[in-house]
Amino acid sequence: MALTLKGSGKIIGNKELLPPIDLTVQDHDVAAIQADIEHMDAFLSLFEQDKSYLANEIMYDGNAVAGQKELFIYSPDMGEYPRLTPEKMVRFWGQLYNVDFDTSKILTLTELTHVRTKKIKLLTYYEQKRLQFARSLIQKTSIYIFKEPTYQLDLQSKKVFNHVLEEIKKMHGVVILLTSSLEEGIRLGSKVYRLNDRGMQEVELDEEIIEQEEVKDEIPNDEELFQQRFEKISAKTEDKFILFDPLEIDYIETRERQTVLHVNNEEFYSTVTMKDLETKLLPYGFYRCHRSYLVNLQRVREVIVWSKNSYSLTLDNRNEQVVPLSKSKYGELKALLNW
Amino acid sequence: MDVRRIRILIQREFQDIIWNGQVMIVLFSALLMVGTVYILNQFGFNVDEYEIVFFNAIPSVLGFVSAFVVMYIQGNILVEEREHRTLKVLQLYKVSRAELFLAKSAITLFIAMGLLLVAMIVFRYEFLHVVGGLLFSLPMLFMFLFLGTLLAEYSKNTIEVSLYGWPIIIVYFMLEGIVNSNLNVNLIKVFPNFHVTQGFDYILRGEWATASLYIIIPILWAVLFYLLLKKKWNASDQQNM
Numbered sequence A: 001m002a003l004t005l006k007g008s009g010k011i012i013g014n015k016e017l018l019p020p021i022d023l024t025v026q027d028h029d030v031a032a033i034q035a036d037i038e039h040m041d042a043f044l045s046l047f048e049q050d051k052s053y054l055a056n057e058i059m060y061d062g063n064a065v066a067g068q069k070e071l072f073i074y075s076p077d078m079g080e081y082p083r084l085t086p087e088k089m090v091r092f093w094g095q096l097y098n099v100d101f102d103t104s105k106i107l108t109l110t111e112l113t114h115v116r117t118k119k120i121k122l123l124t125y126y127e128q129k130r131l132q133f134a135r136s137l138i139q140k141t142s143i144y145i146f147k148e149p150t151y152q153l154d155l156q157s158k159k160v161f162n163h164v165l166e167e168i169k170k171m172h173g174v175v176i177l178l179t180s181s182l183e184e185g186i187r188l189g190s191k192v193y194r195l196n197d198r199g200m201q202e203v204e205l206d207e208e209i210i211e212q213e214e215v216k217d218e219i220p221n222d223e224e225l226f227q228q229r230f231e232k233i234s235a236k237t238e239d240k241f242i243l244f245d246p247l248e249i250d251y252i253e254t255r256e257r258q259t260v261l262h263v264n265n266e267e268f269y270s271t272v273t274m275k276d277l278e279t280k281l282l283p284y285g286f287y288r289c290h291r292s293y294l295v296n297l298q299r300v301r302e303v304i305v306w307s308k309n310s311y312s313l314t315l316d317n318r319n320e321q322v323v324p325l326s327k328s329k330y331g332e333l334k335a336l337l338n339w
Numbered sequence B: 001m002d003v004r005r006i007r008i009l010i011q012r013e014f015q016d017i018i019w020n021g022q023v024m025i026v027l028f029s030a031l032l033m034v035g036t037v038y039i040l041n042q043f044g045f046n047v048d049e050y051e052i053v054f055f056n057a058i059p060s061v062l063g064f065v066s067a068f069v070v071m072y073i074q075g076n077i078l079v080e081e082r083e084h085r086t087l088k089v090l091q092l093y094k095v096s097r098a099e100l101f102l103a104k105s106a107i108t109l110f111i112a113m114g115l116l117l118v119a120m121i122v123f124r125y126e127f128l129h130v131v132g133g134l135l136f137s138l139p140m141l142f143m144f145l146f147l148g149t150l151l152a153e154y155s156k157n158t159i160e161v162s163l164y165g166w167p168i169i170i171v172y173f174m175l176e177g178i179v180n181s182n183l184n185v186n187l188i189k190v191f192p193n194f195h196v197t198q199g200f201d202y203i204l205r206g207e208w209a210t211a212s213l214y215i216i217i218p219i220l221w222a223v224l225f226y227l228l229l230k231k232k233w234n235a236s237d238q239q240n241m
Helices: A037-048 A051-055 A087-096 A101-109 A124-138 A155-172 A182-188 A210-216 A222-227 A274-282 A325-338 B003-017 B019-041 B055-081 B087-092 B095-120 B127-154 B158-180 B185-188 B192-205 B208-213 B216-240
Strands: A001-013 A015-027 A029-037 A056-062 A071-074 A143-147 A174-179 A192-194 A199-202 A233-236 A241-244 A251-255 A258-263 A266-270 A286-290 A293-296 A299-307 A310-315 A322-325 B043-045 B050-052
Touching: A001 A174, A015 A174, A015 A192, A015 A258, A029 A037, A029 A182, A037 A143, A037 A174, A037 A192, A037 A310, A071 A124, A071 B050, A071 B087, A087 A124, A101 A124, A101 A155, A124 A155, A124 A233, A143 A325, A155 A174, A155 A299, A155 A322, A174 A182, A182 A192, A182 A310, A182 A322, A192 A325, A199 A222, A199 B050, A199 B216, A233 A266, A233 A274, A241 B185, A251 A274, A258 A274, A274 A286, A274 A293, A286 A322, A286 A325, A286 B087, A310 A325, A322 B216, B003 B055, B003 B095, B019 B095, B055 B087, B055 B095, B055 B127, B055 B158, B055 B192, B127 B192, B127 B216, B158 B192, B185 B192, B192 B216
Parallel strands: A029 A174, A029 A192, A071 A143, A143 A174
Antiparallel strands: A001 A015, A001 A056, A192 A199, A233 A241, A251 A258, A251 A293, A258 A266, A286 A293, A299 A310, A310 A322, B043 B050
16 A cells, blocks of 8 residues: 555646656655755645645545545644643544544654643643644544744654654555655655755665665775875855864755755855765764764764664764764764764 | 544543633623623613613613623633644644534534523523523524634634733723613614613513514624624635635
């Protein structure tokens, strides 16, 4: 069983809001789509407008999806009744969908048991978001779409969302995650896509090991490394090159085939390729934690284990940025850092 | 239309409304108003040869309950779905606009009828007059129910409902003042206030046939606001296409 979008796009007036998209998401898969807010909204509107269904653009298991009533949609702009309690809210959703379920189990899973009789308006922002996640466990459907589910969430709520995703994956159905953060997409998705004006491109994740081997072949031996007289990393701005001391850099990311240096919560585009940077920065304590990321290990404060397949690194900087850590790199990093 | 869903929506609204401060203030004001009308009903004053009376027993209570309670509560509880961003969730739960409107209207009408009943008991109405009075009140209640729904359609939040609602209440009570005084203004016959006052007079006298004639104009007003509401709903539907 799979969800299929065929050539769906959105044009208003002369402006193409969303290029034509061909997407297939298999059952039990989580497709994470990284996009800016405009493309995210345009993508979501495909599922919210009747004409997408009338034109048979959205198919599940070979059959046309009848309408948005057949899907679960989570969006940060959805709210709850502030004068009700989480317990009453969950029961209300259950009654509306005419499903029997264990309220306590859902509240435990979303870590809301301690506030079950507290009015929703008195809950924290994170608790309110977790309550919204509970909705996905009540509405039994085949297609789940989450828009920015972990945006501005605390660690506990992110973990709760992971558990919720695991529960959804146990049932049959497909999950689409729309996120502005590629890191979150990589962490949560089994397949990751980028959506922009050029359309939808898959971010390759499974080639990590092959890539790693290629990179290893190209890395010179230790002696050669130390023979290099390398001190600065260059980044190009409008009319000048900025030269950074390697240890100033928090992490480096490849984004749309460009190398982005993250320095003090600012981004700078470098003309040097990721492979070259990895070679140059290895002696400075940089580590290729993911195919698209090179992190300064001096900056790493936390290694977060979301599940046995999902890891992240939290950096010790002002915004506590999070960088994905590949499953295959976890053991290697553990040995390297000796923790 | 799913009756089970409407029942669930009504249950939820009842759980919610008892903690709704705005609605509780409106209810308290309405009960206070019943007592105030009862007292002020006995007083009036004269300007030259004209007698000015502001409140006239049940017709004035009905005016207050319709304009203040029905319009406000209906407007508020409907717009809260948008304000609290729960409308989108309900739509995903297959709740249609008609189901939501019926659930909210049931709550609003229940409160309004309850208040009218209390007022009629205070004014020592007989059982038959209570039944007749409640039936006669329905077009007025529906008129303001549609008006409240229309307000909610045009408003983003409860503040806007209050903002747009006040001019309507002021105009209604100005008309009420004219009806209750012996000023000779023929134009007043176009508005429902005059007909409500006349109708209740005939109900109390037991002249049911004559009283029923005065229900026509309030029904026409209710139909007018229903058509305006329908027009707004159609426009919204076309916008969402």
